[in-house]
Amino acid sequence: MSYLSGFADIGLHDRPHVGGKGGSLGELRRAGIAVPSGFVLRTAAFERFLATVEAEWPVRERIASLGAEDLSAMTECCAAVRSRLEESPLPREIEEQIGLAHAQLCGSERMAVAVRSSATTEDAIDASFAGLQDTYLWVRDLSQTLRRIRSCWASLYSLESVSYRRKRNLPEHGVAMAVVIQAMVDARTAGVMFTRSPTTGDRSVVTIEAAWGLGSAVVGGEVTPDRWVLGKITGDIAVREISDKAMRHVPAREGGIEAVPVAEASRRAPSLSDEELQTLRGLARKVERHYGCPQDIEWAIDRVSGEVLLLQSRPETVWSSKESPPVARAAGNPLAHVMSIFGGRR
């Protein structure tokens, strides 16, 4: 059987098998939105891997028997499970499949990949596990990729995740994880955008933040990004704040990311052209329309091709969780609305 799925073949309904992140990427591809190419290692691979480990050394039982309050026992147990998983070899069949797909993805240029945990619960609107699983960027070769895949799986047994499950007394059976392996984008400019105003909640604007280099500098708050507010529908640029961007993140030669200074001439230059802003706006509308609710999107512009790629999209949660009464309701007599202007203060 194949343990892998291409993005083109999956969607959100496949979440139990490909995780939230994987399902979301497939969903975006289907909507005609460009995402970095890659594949998903399905949860079945994890189950198979875990089965081979458990044949000699039970894992789930060990975790399930932990007391929610016994922190020191939990710490010790998690460390043991994680190192066991990280050190166990992958079943040959799975390793071969990954090897083929990896070679195809990275080609002769030996591009770097991102290895991302794709938990079956993550990215849901009530993403309780969000942020608790690991993502590894700029992974340089197959053996590192295989290692990081195991690390992703092992992150299911991080102290935070386990303690979360134990406190809620969640069953261990069925706790599984898919892994996304995706080409890294060597970004000229990258950033985030919200399909509504973070300050007023206005759904008719798109707020875009961007800086030179990889998006990690923006997401990690290490650089003050340029900021624009565009009319979602009109494209009018209502706000342009160009900041001083002293550094940028670039892929490090030996893997990972490093911060380098930005050339003097570029520091105060806008990191996006007006045309790119409009492309991003179009992308924002497409993604939002696709999901049917406001989104929080990470994107990057490929340094070589100039293509705008979507890295991640999540539902916006701050404003969406606020209940607000309708601004106005239909009136029996439509003319009654004018009394809001002529009738004086209420």
Added chain:
Amino acid sequence: MSRQQPLAGFPLPSSLEVVAGTERAQAAYPYTVQFGPGDDQRFWFYNSMHFPEPMSCFDMVTAEAAYCALGAANTRVHCLPTTLGIDHRIVNGRVYIGGNAVTDPGEIARRTAEFQKRAFYYYENWETLYAQWKQKMLGLIREAQALPKPALPEFEPLEHVHAGRGIASNHYLLETYQRALEGYFRMWHHHFEFLLLGYGAYLTFFAFCKKAFPEIQDQTVARMVAGIEAEIFRPDDELRRLARRAVELGVDGRFSDGVPAGTLIRSLEEAGPPGEEWLRELAASRDPWFNINVGDGFYHYHRSWNDDLSMPFAGLPGYIARVRAGETLERPLQKLQEERRQLIADYRELLGSDEERAAYDQMITLAHRVFPYVEGHKFYCEHWYTNLFFNKIREFGALLAANGFFADTEDVFHLTHYELESAIIDLMNSWSTGSAPRGPQHWPALVAERRAAIAQWAKHATPPALGPVPEVIDDPAIVMLWGITRESLDMWLKAGTDSASNEIRGFAASSGVVEGTARVVKSVEEIGRLQAGDILVCQITNPTWAPIFQKIAGAVSDIGGSMSHAAIVAREFGLPAVVGTGSATSRIRDGQRVRVDGGRGIVTLL
């Protein structure tokens, strides 16, 4: 200019001093518009939107007639619940106005009941009443056109005598004058018949959009409501048509930049049948579409295209070049309609619930219903009719000048309309008695004094507002027509303290950012100075400026809101524009580099 300035407010009217040496000119305005006791207790603001320049005595007739009609509509006809009319005063040639709010809850309730019987009837029967309005307005225009040119023959024409007319020609001077004046006052009643109701329905939708989409730009709401085939586009449309016809008739070679209109017309007259044909086309366009004046119709010197062909003709070479290049100049009406429909649908989709969508539908439907009037009335009232009226007064000016009352026809506008009547009666008497009129001894000195006073006043800044700042501005008329809110007052109060800033703020009228050389254009005669890529900086722009919009890169005006004609035309041309800055023409130097950010309403001096 102010002696005392209360801490949290504007100077009191009583503290404003008349500029030294202009006291007599100030005293020439009627007693009804001089500041007096009691006025210190009220809040006033300078109506720089309609009256941006010091007013000559005659031009005050517009303030008088307009506020008379506006107040009647609000106070007595539609019975607006929370407001009566607007009072006006003048000092140093500057018109200050103050609203008259209704605050007593019982009175508001009583007026609300009346309002709903009256205003709602208008809304419900809008199309019928508006069709009727157009007929009334065209009738009024025909009446004004039919008024005879004032003239005094040496002897009464024999046919009058033989017909037993019995009334001599001098009487008809008074009759014509009074009918002209009466027609002008009547026109202003027509002007306000629907206006507040129209703006109110528009603002209802506007306020809804601002609440539902707190960051929506004014111009976007304006685009959702604005008509595609409104009268304001017609003059420019006609110009485009004439450009196309010039090419079709093969006379286009005669048009080039800088050729005076008179020279061009003579050259076409000599061009044989094709030239004559084009001139016939021109005549057809001129009546009525060139009855559009280069200002907003509030000053006698804002002449019409018909009176001064230099403005429309300035646009022809550019349009002709585009026709030759194979462009279709006609506005793509269907495409524009489709874009508007899509814009409305897209915002509708973003609303939070079906309940909101239902309310949105109701409000925009009403806004669309009323808007043809809001957009259309100006052509008939402020342009066409006003133009006829001022030109009629000009005829009296010519007659009086010919009889030695003044040196120049235009001097007549330095008399109030009351004084003008007395001068006309002076001339009537002199014609009848055979004695010399008294005017030639009386008026020239006064006219010179008043002209000098206006020049003086123009050099003095005047406070944007006077008197105590109200806690809230809750007067729909003031909010609607002048866009004044408590926030804008705070901005004005602050403006006095940070005039050193290199930014000038106004209304975001048409998106886009552009940098260029500012051309501060104070009158139509100066439009020849505009080079391709310049930023037009002017007091006010309106559809008459459209022909030069093809040439410039951006526009900035002192006066106007997001629904002003300047804004509409700028959006049509896709030009960045900031309107209603209040001070652009005084703060920007001619030739200075500026950046216009039409999406944010900011002009930056570079």
